[in-house]
Amino acid sequence: MRLLPPPGPARILTLGTLVKTVGRGLWLVASALFLTRSVGLTATQVGVGLTLSALVGVLASAPSGYLADRVGPRATQVGALLAAGTLTAGLIAVRSFPAFLLVGAATALADAADRGARGALIAGTIPVDQRVHTRAYLRATTNVGISVGAVLGGFAIAADTRTGYVALILTAAAASLLAAAVLVRLPAVAAVTAPAHGPRLIALRDRPFLAFTLLDGLMSMHFSLLTIALPLWIAGHTRAPAWMISVLTLVNTVLVVLLQVRAARGAGTLTGAARAARRAGLAIALACVLFAASGALPVAGAVGLLACGSLAHVTGELWHSAAGWGISFGLAPEHAQGQYQGTYGMGYELGKMLAPVVVTTLALGWGVPGWLLLGGLFLLLGALVPPVVRWATSTRPAPDVAEPVAV
Structure with a gap:
């Protein structure tokens, strides 16, 4: 497999995905420890919070994709990444279970918007016969990014201090913001006008x-x-x-x-x-x-x-x-x-x-x-x-x- 697709939208999508998933790997590897050791939540509270956040993501999936069609997928995904980065940084201020639920639910909404917009962005910038090929590149890139993030996150785990976890969270937040800056370089995909009659979703x-x-x-x-x-x-x-x-x-x-x-x-x-x-x-x-x-x-x-x-x-x-x-x-x-x-x-x-x-x-x-x-x-x-x-x-x-x- 080539390291990168040819220059163009597929390469920009791949680079944006790499940056974003390094941040995701950082968070995945140390999130449970941060929430229990630094924030002080119980393991049960963390599990319940993640489950409820996942449910919010399920319910928001189709409406978020509809938003990407109406607003335009590039604007939606960039906005979702900016929101996700801000919310990730906001985890530093979490001190209670209700606050964790609030930030988790809002992050799930941003992630849902990101997922729907990503698919529409691929469909709008990549030729029909190259869409699956591009998704394959992005999945391979995702594995690389998460693996790199997981290795880097190991340093915060080894230190096991609030300072280390805060540094990890800020790095993960910065990765989302940087990914948004990369994806701005994609060509804009025109928003689709809502049908005058009939169902929207x-x-x-x-x-x-x-x-x-x-x-x-x-x-x-x-x-x-x-x-x-x-x-x-x-x-x-x-x-x-x-x-x-x-x-x-x-x-x-x-x-x-x-x-x-x-x-x-x-x-x-x-x-x-x-x-x-x-x-x-x-x-x-x-x-x-x-x-x-x-x-x-x-x-x-x-x-x-x-x-x-x-x-x-x-x-x-x-x-x-x-x-x-x-x-x-x-x-x-x-x-x-x-x-x-x-x-x-x-x-x-x-x-x-x-x-x-x-x-x-x-x-x-x-x-x-x-x-x-x-x-x-x-x-x-x-x-x-x-x-x-x-x-x-x-x-x-x-x-x-x-x-x-x-x-």
Whole structure:
């Protein structure tokens, strides 16, 4: 993969994403410690606050995308990043749970606006046949940025002082502001005039698209396999050494960076994207089976199966991401890309909310049968995407259909 796309909007988007996600990595790695050790919140309060903030983000996704269509995606995203940077800096003043809830909810609104505007900005500045390719670049860049931020955040964790955490927060805030300055260089995308008659949020009335969004959101629960279920499974249910957790996480990150652009090839059409979703379900189901089997083996066998399972999982992850981009862009009318991309993001946020409970209950609470049930669920979700896409294309007027879906 090239380090950067060719000069133009795709390169500006990539640079802006890199800057923004370095700040995100800084915050992700140390947020829980800052809120508990420095602010004085309990772990339960932090969990409740993050969950409620995520719910705000889910509810705001489609309206925020609608705002991007009406105001213009560049102005919306720059405004969202400026707001996010200001709110992040405002965390320094948080001293109570109500204040944390207020800042968290406002930040979730800014993040929702950022997500919807990003999709509309890609649709408005990148040619149709390059949109999925560009999203792949941005995802690979996101992994690089978060990894760099996580490493830098380790210094604040090592110091474990309020001064260190405040410096981290101000750096994360500055990253959002700098990303806004980078994205201002993008060409402006004209705002779309609201229809004189009929509903405004048409994405929320598009039943086939909502069905796809739900399937894709539930499929996105697989991200928590690597971050939540697998580490606890390795530590408590296998004979594999604990360092395998770090190794598998590193391998996943590196492979996403190296292979996401390549894995997105062919997903630029509805046909190719639907097939990629089906393959993703199969690969992730295989990963669940391999993870389940690792618990009954000695060290060498457990390590081998965990490694093979992780490779299967990252393969499914790459296909799933590419499929989602291809379908969400392909089914969205050009005049409503913002609200459709916002609605598509709502599915991911929903999956992120449900995943901790679902994957821990099944994989850790039920053990091997739970892993197999998870595998069957992902297999089913992937298999349902092609017929849902066929349903969606059958409801589109002929000019909006790029090609028939035959999968």
